Amino acid sequence: MNNTPAGRVIPRMNGLGFGGDWNPEQWPQHVWDEDLRLMREAHVNLVTVGVFSWAYLEPTPGQYEFGWLDTVLDKCLAAGVAVDLATATASPPPWLGHRWPESLPVTDDGTIWTYGARQQYCPSSSAYRERAWALTERLVSRYADHDAVVMWHVGNEYGAHTPACWCDTSAEAFRDWLAKRYDTIDDLNTAWSTAFWSQRFSDYAEVIPPRRTPYFPNPTQQLDFKRFSSDTLLELFKAERDIIRAGSPSDKPITTNFMRFFPHADYWDWARAEDVVSDDWYPDLADPLSHLEGAAGADLMRSLGDGRPWLLMEQAVSAINWRSVNPAKSGGAYRRWSMQQVARGADAVLHFQWRASIGGAEKWHSGMLPHAGPRTRTWREVVALGAELDGLADVAGATTPADIAIVLDWPSWWALELDSRPSTRLSMVRILRSWYEPLWRRGYSVDFAHPESDLSEYRLVLVPQLYSVTDHGAQRLVDAAQAGTTVAVGYFSGAVDEQDRVRSGGYPAPWTDLLGIWVEEYRPLLPGEAVPLQATDDGAAGASASEWTEHVHAESAEVVLSYVGGDIDGCPAVTRRSLPSGSAAWYVSAGLDQSTLDDLLLRIADESGSTPILVEAPPVDVEVAMRQTDQQRYLFLLNHGGTAVPVSVDDGTGCAWSRVDDGTPVADRITLDAGDVVVLSTARERMVDPA
Ligand code: GAL
Ligand code: ZN
Numbered sequence: 001m002n003n004t005p006a007g008r009v010i011p012r013m014n015g016l017g018f019g020g021d022w023n024p025e026q027w028p029q030h031v032w033d034e035d036l037r038l039m040r041e042a043h044v045n046l047v048t049v050g051v052f053s054w055a056y057l058e059p060t061p062g063q064y065e066f067g068w069l070d071t072v073l074d075k076c077l078a079a080g081v082a083v084d085l086a087t088a089t090a091s092p093p094p095w096l097g098h099r100w101p102e103s104l105p106v107t108d109d110g111t112i113w114t115y116g117a118r119q120q121y122c123p124s125s126s127a128y129r130e131r132a133w134a135l136t137e138r139l140v141s142r143y144a145d146h147d148a149v150v151m152w153h154v155g156n157e158y159g160a161h162t163p164a165c166w167c168d169t170s171a172e173a174f175r176d177w178l179a180k181r182y183d184t185i186d187d188l189n190t191a192w193s194t195a196f197w198s199q200r201f202s203d204y205a206e207v208i209p210p211r212r213t214p215y216f217p218n219p220t221q222q223l224d225f226k227r228f229s230s231d232t233l234l235e236l237f238k239a240e241r242d243i244i245r246a247g248s249p250s251d252k253p254i255t256t257n258f259m260r261f262f263p264h265a266d267y268w269d270w271a272r273a274e275d276v277v278s279d280d281w282y283p284d285l286a287d288p289l290s291h292l293e294g295a296a297g298a299d300l301m302r303s304l305g306d307g308r309p310w311l312l313m314e315q316a317v318s319a320i321n322w323r324s325v326n327p328a329k330s331g332g333a334y335r336r337w338s339m340q341q342v343a344r345g346a347d348a349v350l351h352f353q354w355r356a357s358i359g360g361a362e363k364w365h366s367g368m369l370p371h372a373g374p375r376t377r378t379w380r381e382v383v384a385l386g387a388e389l390d391g392l393a394d395v396a397g398a399t400t401p402a403d404i405a406i407v408l409d410w411p412s413w414w415a416l417e418l419d420s421r422p423s424t425r426l427s428m429v430r431i432l433r434s435w436y437e438p439l440w441r442r443g444y445s446v447d448f449a450h451p452e453s454d455l456s457e458y459r460l461v462l463v464p465q466l467y468s469v470t471d472h473g474a475q476r477l478v479d480a481a482q483a484g485t486t487v488a489v490g491y492f493s494g495a496v497d498e499q500d501r502v503r504s505g506g507y508p509a510p511w512t513d514l515l516g517i518w519v520e521e522y523r524p525l526l527p528g529e530a531v532p533l534q535a536t537d538d539g540a541a542g543a544s545a546s547e548w549t550e551h552v553h554a555e556s557a558e559v560v561l562s563y564v565g566g567d568i569d570g571c572p573a574v575t576r577r578s579l580p581s582g583s584a585a586w587y588v589s590a591g592l593d594q595s596t597l598d599d600l601l602l603r604i605a606d607e608s609g610s611t612p613i614l615v616e617a618p619p620v621d622v623e624v625a626m627r628q629t630d631q632q633r634y635l636f637l638l639n640h641g642g643t644a645v646p647v648s649v650d651d652g653t654g655c656a657w658s659r660v661d662d663g664t665p666v667a668d669r670i671t672l673d674a675g676d677v678v679v680l681s682t683a684r685e686r687m688v689d690p691a
Pocket of ligand 1: 365
C-alpha cells in the first residue's frame with residue numbers, strides 16, 4: 001500500500017495546471033498578445049516556453065539573444081500565466097552540426113544523421129555538451145528569479161529519436177562505462193560469456209558498441225549498451241539539472257518529459273533524478289482499448305514518482321501528424337482522456353501545443369488554438385476543460401493508495417526482446433497490459449513497482465513478465481511473500497540474471513521453492529497454435545494457451561489448470577502454493593486466453609484481500625479511480641462506452657458522495673452518460689468504517 005502523503009508538486013502554483021507548449025518564436029509579436037488574451041479565456045495557467053528555441057536564443061555560437069524571451073516572460077507574468085521554462089537544448093541549431101560535425105549521431109551501420117529535423121546530437125559529444133550547458137547556465141542566471149517561472153523543463157523527450165549513438169566517441173564512453181561496471185577485462189569476458197564464438201577480448205581497447213555484425217551480436221553486449229545509452233542520456237539530464245539547482249530557488253521543480261512505456265530509458269533511474277515526473281501521451285486512435293493504455297501509463301507515472309502526483313506535459317487536443325493516418329479525437333475523448341489522467345494522479349493537463357503552427361513538420365498537428373481560430377469545436381472543448389479543471393483545484397496534491405503492484409523492470413524488458421530468444425513473439429508491454437486489464441476493469445488501484453523495491457507493503461504483487469532478475473530482486477519477492485503478500489509470477493520469468501546468463505537447475509531457479517514448482521522446458525507456440533487447458537475443479541471451460549507453454553512439475557503446489565494433449569498432456573499450467581504466512585504464490589506458465597486470465601487474476605486479487613474501489617463491479621467500459629487528500633476523497637467515474645449506464649458508488653465506507661461540479665448529493669447510484677466523466681467527493685471525516 002503506497003502511503004505517500006498528499007502534497008502539491010509545483011509549490012508556486014495553486015490548483016491543477018492547464019496549458020501547453022507555447023512557441024512564440026514562430027509568430028510575430030502582435031500574435032503573442034492575442035495568445036495571452038485567449039489563454040486567459042481558456043483558463044490556461046501554465047505554459048512551457050523555449051523547448052525548441054535554441055537557434056533563437058543563440059543564433060551563432062556564443063552570441064546570445066534573450067531580449068525576446070525577456071518580453072515573453074514579462075508578458076506571461078503580467079497575464080498571470082506561469083511558465084515551465086525549457087533549457088532549449090533538445091534541438092541544436094544547424095551551426096552545431098556544421099561547425100562540429102562530430103557532434104552528429106551515428107547509427108549502428110555507420111550512417112550519420114544530420115541536422116534538418118531535431119535531436120541530432122551524439123549524447124557523448126563534448127561539443128554538444130559544452131554548448132548545451134553554456135546555454136543552460138545563461139538561462140538560469142537570467143531567469144531563475146523571474147516570477148513567471150515556476151518550474152524547469154530540461155531537454156525534451158530524451159532518446160525519442162536518438163536513443164543511442166554508435167560513433168567512436170560513444171565507443172570510448174561505452175568502454176569507460178564498462179570499466180566502471182567490470183573491473184578487469186576478464187570480468188567483462190565472464191559477464192558477456194565471450195567464451196562463446198571466440199569473442200574473448202584481450203584488452204578493453206577492443207570493446208566496441210554492438211555495431212552491424214554478420215549474425216547476432218553478443219546479447220550481453222547489447223544489453224549493456226542499452227544500459228549505457230540510458231545512463232548517458234540521464235547524465236545529460238543530470239548535468240542540466242545540476243546547473244539549474246545551483247542557481248534556481250529550490251521551490252521551482254525540475255523535470256523532463258517521459259514517454260510512458262518508452263523502451264529506451266530506464267525511467268526508474270530517471271524518475272529518482274527529477275523533482276516531479278512528467279509525461280507525454282499520444283493515444284493510438286486505431287486501438288479500441290487506448291484508454292487502457294491511458295490508465296496503465298498514468299499509473300506508471302504515479303508509481304515512478306513514488307506515489308506523488310505527476311504532470312501530463314503533452315497530449316494533443318485532437319489529431320497528431322506522425323502516424324500513417326491521424327484521425328481527429330471525437331466523441332468527448334479529449335475531455336474523457338484528459339480527466340482520466342487527472343483521475344490517476346496528473347496535477348496538470350498540458351498540450352503540444354498552444355497554437356497550431358502554419359509551417360514546419362508539425363503544422364498538421366492539432367493545437368489548443370486551431371488554424372481556424374476560436375470559432376471551432378476544438379477551442380470550445382479546450383475552454384470547457386479549462387473551466388472544469390479550475391473547479392477541481394482542490395484535487396491538486398491528492399494521492400492514490402493501492403493494494404496491488406505490478407513489477408516492471410527496464411533491463412529485463414530489454415533482455416526479453418533481444419534477438420536470439422526462444423520466441424520473438426513475446427512483448428513485455430502486451431503481457432503487462434493483459435494482466436493489468438482485468439484489475440483495471442474491476443476498479444482496483446494498481447501501482448507499478450521496481451523488482452528491487454520493498455514489495456511487502458502490497459497485498460498482491462504481480463510479476464507478469466520478468467525474464468531477467470537480479471539476486472536482490474528475486475529475494476525481494478520471496479521476502480514479500482514471507483511477509484504475507486500474495487505473489488503471482490508469469491511465464492519465462494526469473495530465467496536469467498542481469499547479464500543474461502541462464503539461472504540453471506530448473507526454471508525459474510530463484511523462485512522454484514517459493515512457487516513449489518520447477519520448469520523442465522520452455523515450449524513456445526507457433527502463430528495460430530493453441531493448447532487446450534483443463535481446470536482441476538472442472539471450471540474454466542474453453543480455456544486455452546497460445547504463444548507460450550512450459551513443461552512444469554508441481555512439487556509443493558496445487559494444480560489449478562493443466563495442459564491437455566501433446567507431450568505435456570496432464571502437466572500443470574497454472575499452480576498455487578499456500579504459504580505459511582497465509583498468502584499464496586501462483587505460477588502462470590502459459591499465455592492464457594484473456595478471459596481465463598481475467599477470471600484467474602480476479603480470483604487471485606480477491607483471495608489476496610485486495611479491495612477494489614467500489615463494492616459492486618462497475619459496468620463494462622466504466623473506469624473507476626480514486627484520489628485523496630487529508631481532507632477529501634475524490635471518486636472519478638469515466639464511461640468509455642457508447643451507452644448510458646447506472647453505476648453504484650458504494651465504496652464500502654458508507655460515506656455520502658456529492659458531485660464536485662454542482663454539489664448534488666449522490667446516494668447510491670448515478671447514471672453515467674455515454675462518454676461522460678463525473679467526479680464525486682466526500683469529506684474524509686465523514687467516512688464511516690463499516691467494521
Ligand atoms: C512529442 C514532442 C513534441 C511534439 C509532439 C507531437 O513527441 O515532444 O515536441 O513533436 O510529440 O505529437
Ligand atoms: Zn556518438
